[in-house]
Amino acid sequence: EVQLVESGGGLVQAGGSLRLSCAASGFTFDHYAIGWFRQAPGKEREGVSCISSTDGSTYYADSVKGRFTISSDNAKNTVYLQMNTLKPEDTAIYYCAAITGPHTIAPMHRDDYDYWGQGTQVTVSS
Numbered sequence: 003e004v005q006l007v008e009s010g011g012g013l014v015q016a017g018g019s020l021r022l023s024c025a026a027s028g029f030t031f032d033h034y035a036i037g038w039f040r041q042a043p044g045k046e047r048e049g050v051s052c053i054s055s056t057d058g059s060t061y062y063a064d065s066v067k068g069r070f071t072i073s074s075d076n077a078k079n080t081v082y083l084q085m086n087t088l089k090p091e092d093t094a095i096y097y098c099a100a101i102t103g104p105h106t107i108a109p110m111h112r113d114d115y116d117y118w119g120q121g122t123q124v125t126v127s128s
Contacts, residue, residue, distance in 0.1 A: 011122030049110025
């Protein structure tokens, strides 16, 4: 059974940093991608960043480019999202999700993702 578990969310002041973790288990696929999405109250869920297991390629939404960094530790089956220079508009529930099988990492369509974590709250105060 595939499971994704997020951690690392919290409350931080604007300009601060957080690192989210997505621990994956139950993967038996040769090719997969892990993406981070976020959903703010009253807004659609949007793709933030994604990393491919195939070649390590990454994607970032324009709104986070230069501030967020996605990385993976294959030994720990964990994907990280380092978030720097956080802004109040980054406040949202952050979800990690997995595509199992052949994939493209951009654009990020939520319907392409097979498995989802439960989400972790990130709140940035001004």
